[in-house]
Amino acid sequence: MQFYISVITQTMITLIAVAGVYVLSNLTGMFSLGQAAFMAIGAYTSGIFVVKLGWPFIPSAIIAILVSVVIGFIVGLPTVNLRRDYISLVTLGFGEAMAALLNQMSWLTGGASGFSGFPKLITLPIAASVAAVSVILVAFFKKSKYGRQCIALKGDELAAKAMGINVARVKMIAFLFSVGLVSLSGIMYAFVITYVDPSLFGWRKSAEWVIMAFFGGVNSLTGSVLSVVVLTALPEVLRFLSDYRMVFYAIVVLLIINFKPDGLLGTWELTPKGVKSLFKEKEDTKCS
Amino acid sequence: MAIQILLNGLAVGAVYALIATGFALIFNILKFSNFSHGGLMTSSVFVGYFVSVATGWSLIPILITSILAGGVIAFFGELVAFRRITIQKSANFYYFVSSITLGTLYEAIVTIIIGPGFYVYPMFFKKPAIWIGNFVIQTGSMVMLCISTVVLIILVYVIEKTKTGRGLRAVSFDRDTAYLMGIDVYRTIRIAFVISGVLGGLAGVFLGIYNFTLTAQLGTMVTKGFIASVIGGLGSITGAVIGAILLGLLETVLIYFIGSGYSPVVVFLVMIVFLFLRPQGIAGSNVQEKA
Amino acid sequence: MLLEVMKVWKSFGGVQAICDLNLGVDKGEIVGIIGPNGAGKTTIFNVISGVYTADKGSVILDGQNITKLPQHEITKLGIGRTFQNIRLFKGLSTIENVMCAFDPQSKYGFIDSILPTPKRMSEEKRGLELCKHYLEIVGLKDKLHSEPQNLAYGHQRRLEIARALMCNPKVLLLDEPAAGLNPTEISELSNLIVDLGKKFGFAIILIEHRLELVMGISHRIFVQNFGKTISVGTPEQVRDDPEVIKAYLGAEEGK
Numbered sequence: 155m156q157f158y159i160s161v162i163t164q165t166m167i168t169l170i171a172v173a174g175v176y177v178l179s180n181l182t183g184m185f186s187l188g189q190a191a192f193m194a195i196g197a198y199t200s201g202i203f204v205v206k207l208g209w210p211f212i213p214s215a216i217i218a219i220l221v222s223v224v225i226g227f228i229v230g231l232p233t234v235n236l237r238r239d240y241i242s243l244v245t246l247g248f249g250e251a252m253a254a255l256l257n258q259m260s261w262l263t264g265g266a267s268g269f270s271g272f273p274k275l276i277t278l279p280i281a282a283s284v285a286a287v288s289v290i291l292v293a294f295f296k297k298s299k300y301g302r303q304c305i306a307l308k309g310d311e312l313a314a315k316a317m318g319i320n321v322a323r324v325k326m327i328a329f330l331f332s333v334g335l336v337s338l339s340g341i342m343y344a345f346v347i348t349y350v351d352p353s354l355f356g357w358r359k360s361a362e363w364v365i366m367a368f369f370g371g372v373n374s375l376t377g378s379v380l381s382v383v384v385l386t387a388l389p390e391v392l393r394f395l396s397d398y399r400m401v402f403y404a405i406v407v408l409l410i411i412n413f414k415p416d417g418l419l420g421t422w423e424l425t426p427k428g429v430k431s432l433f434k435e436k437e438d439t440k441c442s
Numbered sequence: 443m444a445i446q447i448l449l450n451g452l453a454v455g456a457v458y459a460l461i462a463t464g465f466a467l468i469f470n471i472l473k474f475s476n477f478s479h480g481g482l483m484t485s486s487v488f489v490g491y492f493v494s495v496a497t498g499w500s501l502i503p504i505l506i507t508s509i510l511a512g513g514v515i516a517f518f519g520e521l522v523a524f525r526r527i528t529i530q531k532s533a534n535f536y537y538f539v540s541s542i543t544l545g546t547l548y549e550a551i552v553t554i555i556i557g558p559g560f561y562v563y564p565m566f567f568k569k570p571a572i573w574i575g576n577f578v579i580q581t582g583s584m585v586m587l588c589i590s591t592v593v594l595i596i597l598v599y600v601i602e603k604t605k606t607g608r609g610l611r612a613v614s615f616d617r618d619t620a621y622l623m624g625i626d627v628y629r630t631i632r633i634a635f636v637i638s639g640v641l642g643g644l645a646g647v648f649l650g651i652y653n654f655t656l657t658a659q660l661g662t663m664v665t666k667g668f669i670a671s672v673i674g675g676l677g678s679i680t681g682a683v684i685g686a687i688l689l690g691l692l693e694t695v696l697i698y699f700i701g702s703g704y705s706p707v708v709v710f711l712v713m714i715v716f717l718f719l720r721p722q723g724i725a726g727s728n729v730q731e732k733a
Numbered sequence: 734m735l736l737e738v739m740k741v742w743k744s745f746g747g748v749q750a751i752c753d754l755n756l757g758v759d760k761g762e763i764v765g766i767i768g769p770n771g772a773g774k775t776t777i778f779n780v781i782s783g784v785y786t787a788d789k790g791s792v793i794l795d796g797q798n799i800t801k802l803p804q805h806e807i808t809k810l811g812i813g814r815t816f817q818n819i820r821l822f823k824g825l826s827t828i829e830n831v832m833c834a835f836d837p838q839s840k841y842g843f844i845d846s847i848l849p850t851p852k853r854m855s856e857e858k859r860g861l862e863l864c865k866h867y868l869e870i871v872g873l874k875d876k877l878h879s880e881p882q883n884l885a886y887g888h889q890r891r892l893e894i895a896r897a898l899m900c901n902p903k904v905l906l907l908d909e910p911a912a913g914l915n916p917t918e919i920s921e922l923s924n925l926i927v928d929l930g931k932k933f934g935f936a937i938i939l940i941e942h943r944l945e946l947v948m949g950i951s952h953r954i955f956v957q958n959f960g961k962t963i964s965v966g967t968p969e970q971v972r973d974d975p976e977v978i979k980a981y982l983g984a985e986e987g988k
Contacts, residue, residue: 239475251710258703291847298846299836306822306833313820318808318837361542368539404547411540412526
C-alpha cells in the first residue's frame with residue numbers, strides 16, 4: 155500500500171512539472187531542455203530557507219518560486235525570442251550550468267552528495283490537491299487570451315504579430331508561468347523525498363517531461379495529464395519494467411510519432427465541447 | 443605552458459568540431475537539431491569498447507569499429523525516428539520530440555547494458571606523451587588532432603567536390619527542387635545521417651581517450667558540440683568547426699584557471715553573450731522571412 | 734492623407750524590391766496596386782505593416798511616423814492586413830482566430846487568465862460578441878466553431894478579413910483577396926469590400942491580379958513593375974496608359 159501511495163504521489167508531482175512544460179511546449183512551441191534546472195532552484199532554495207535558516211514552509215516555498223521566476227526572467231530575456239533550436243540549446247546550456255553550480259557550491263548545497271534533511275511535509279492528499287489546482291490553472295490559461303495568443307504564435311509568428319500580438323511579451327509570460335509550475339514541482343518533490351541532488355535535474359529530466367507532454371497529444375492538456383499517469387505509474391506498478399522504464403517510454407513514443415504523430419489524443423480535451431464532438435458526425439465541408 | 447594549453451585546446455576543439463559538424467549536417471538537411479546525436483555517440487563508443495575488450499585490437503581497428511557502429515546506429519535511428527515524419531513533411535517540433543526520444547532510447551539501452559558504473563578506456567598508446575621540441579603533448583591529443591583534421595578535410599572535400607556532396611547541399615537548400623532535379627532526396631538524407639553517425643562514432647572514441655573513463659553520461663559531452671554549433675552559427679559547417687575550436691580553447695583555458703567544475707557556467711555565459719551580440723553565430727546568416 | 738508612404742526604398746541583398754515609392758491614401762478611399770508577379774507588391778504591404786523596415790523613406794500613419802516601429806505596435810495604431818498565402822492560426826477555431834486579434838486589446842491580466850474572475854469573463858464576452866459581429870459581416874455566422882482548414886477557400890479568405898477587421902484598422906491592407914475565387918465569389922467579395930469601406934470608413938489598399946475586381950472598385954490605381962511605380966491614376970487612366978500595357982504584354986493577364 156505504501157508503495158502505491160508513493161507512486162501516486164510521485165505521479166502528482168510530475169504532473170505539476172508537465173503541466174508547466176505543457177504551457178511552454180505544447181501551447182507555445184518552445185522546447186526547453188533546462189526546465190529541470192528550475193525544479194532544482196525551487197527545491198534547493200526552499201531547502202536552504204527551511205533546513206538551513208529554519209523558516210516556515212509556506213513563506214520559503216513562495217520565496218523559492220519567486221527566486222525561480224526572477225532567474226527565469228533573466229534567462230528568458232535573451233532566450234525566448236531566439237529561434238526554436240537555439241532556445242533548446244541555450245536552455246540546455248543553462249541546465250548544465252546550473253547543475254555545475256549546484257555541484258560546486260557544496261558549502262551551500264551539499265554538492266554532489268546532495269541536500270538532505272527536508273522535513274517530510276507533503277503527503278499524497280496535498281500533492282494531489284496542488285497537482286489538481288495546477289492543472290486547473292493551466293486549463294484556464296489555455297482558454298484565456300494568453301492561451302490563444304500562444305497557440306497563434308506557435309503556428310505563425312508573423313501573422314500573430316500582424317494581428318497586434320506582442321509576441322515577445324506573450325512568450326515571456328508563458329515561459330515564466332512554466333518556470334513557476336516547474337519550480338513548485340521541485341518544492342513538492344523535495345519535501346516528499348526529503349533528499350535532492352544535482353543529478354536529478356539534468357536535461358534528461360527536462361526531455362522526459364517534453365516526451366510525456368507530447369505523448370498525450372500535440373495540444374491536449376487532458377492527454378498530457380493522462381500520459382503522466384500512464385507513463386509514470388505503469389512502469390512502477392509493473393515493477394519488472396522499471397529498469398526498462400525509459401526504453402519502454404521511448405519505444406512507445408516513437409511508435410506514436412510514427413503512426414499517430416499528433417500524439418494519443420491530438421488536440422482533444424475533456425471538456426463539454428470535446429465530449430460532444432465525440433458523438434457528433436464529422437463536420438463535412440458542405441456544398442453551399 | 444601556454445602552448446601546451448593551446449595544443450590541448452586545439453585537440454579538444456577538434457573533437458568538438460567532429461560533434462558539431464555531425465550535428466550541423468543534420469541541421470542543414472532537415473532543419474532541426476538532432477538531440478539524439480549524444481546518445482548515438484555513447485552507443486557507438488561502447489560498441490567499440492566492448493569489441494576492444496573482447497579482441498584486444500589496437501586503436502585503428504577500434505576506431506573503424508566505432509565508426510561503423512556509428513553509421514549503422516544512425517541509419518537505424520533515421521529509419522525508426524525520422525523517416526516517416528520526413529516523408530510526411532511534418533512540422534519542425536515533431537523532429538524535436540522524435541530526436542529527444544531517440545536519444546533517450548539509445549542512452550537507456552546503454553544504461554541497461556552497462557549499469558551506472560564507469561569503465562576505463564583502454565590505453566592505446568605505448569608512449570603516453572610525445573615531445574615536440576620543448577613541449578609535451580599527450581599522445582592521445584596529438585592523434586585526435588591529426589585524425590580529426592584529416593577527417594574534417596575529407597568531409598569538406600566530399601561536400602564541396604563530390605556528387606554526393608552536391609546532392610547534400612542541394613537537398614539542404616531546397617528539398618522539393620532537388621527532388622524535381624532527379625536527386626533521390628530520401629537516400630541523400632540517409633547518407634547525411636550515416637555520415638553524421640560516422641563523425642559521432644569517431645568523436646566518441648576520442649572523448650573516451652581524452653577522458654580516460656567512459657560512463658553512460660558521455661552523451662552530456664555532446665552539449666559541448668551543440669554549443670559549438672550555436673556559437674558557430676547553426677547550419678554552417680565552417681562555423682561549427684570554428685565555434686568548436688574556439689570552445690575547446692576556451693574550455694581548456696578555463697579548466698586551467700578555475701577548474702573543471704565551473705566551466706559549464708562560463709561556457710553558458712559565453713554562449714548567451716554571443717547570442718545577444720551576434721544571433722546568427724559566427725558564420726550563419728540572418729534569413730528574413732517572406733510574408 | 735491618412736497613410737503616407739514617402740520616398741520608400743527597400744532592397745534585399747542585391748535585389749531592389751521597392752524603388753522610390755510614393756503612395757498616399759485617404760479615409761474612405763480604395764486604392765489598388767497591380768503589376769506583374771515579382772513587382773514587389775507584397776513587399777509594399779510588408780514595409781507598411783512593419784514586417785520589414787524601409788531602407789530609406791518613411792511611412793506616416795495619421796500623422797505618426799511608423800517606419801521603424803515593430804509590427805504589433807503598427808497594428809495597434811491602425812493597420813490591419815490579410816495575406817497572399819492564407820495565414821490562419823492552426824489549432825484554433827474560426828471564432829478563436831478572430832479572438833486572437835481581440836486579445837491584445839483585452840483588458841485583463843495574468844492572474845485573471847488563470848482564474849475565472851469577473852473581469853476576465855466580461856472581457857471574454859465582449860470579445861466574443863465583437864468576433865461574432867465581424868464574422869457575421871463577412872458571412873461566416875454559421876461557421877464559428879469550424880476548423881479553419883476545413884473551410885472552403887473563399888471562406889478562409891473571409892475569415893482573414895474578419896480577423897483584420899478586429900484590429901480596428903484605419904487602413905485595411907488586402908493582399909490578393911480574390912486569388913482562387915470563381916467569378917461569382919469575386920463579385921460577392923467586391924461588394925463586401927465596398928460595403929466594408931462605406932460602413933467603417935477606413936482606407937483600403939488592395940493588391941490584386943484579378944483586374945475585374947481591382948479596376949471595378951478602386952478610386953485610384955498604382956501600377957508597379959520591378960519595384961517602380963510606372964503609372965498612377967484612375968482605373969480608366971491606367972488602363973489606357975501605354976506603359977502599363979507594355980508591362981503586361983507577355984505577362985499573364987489576370988488569372
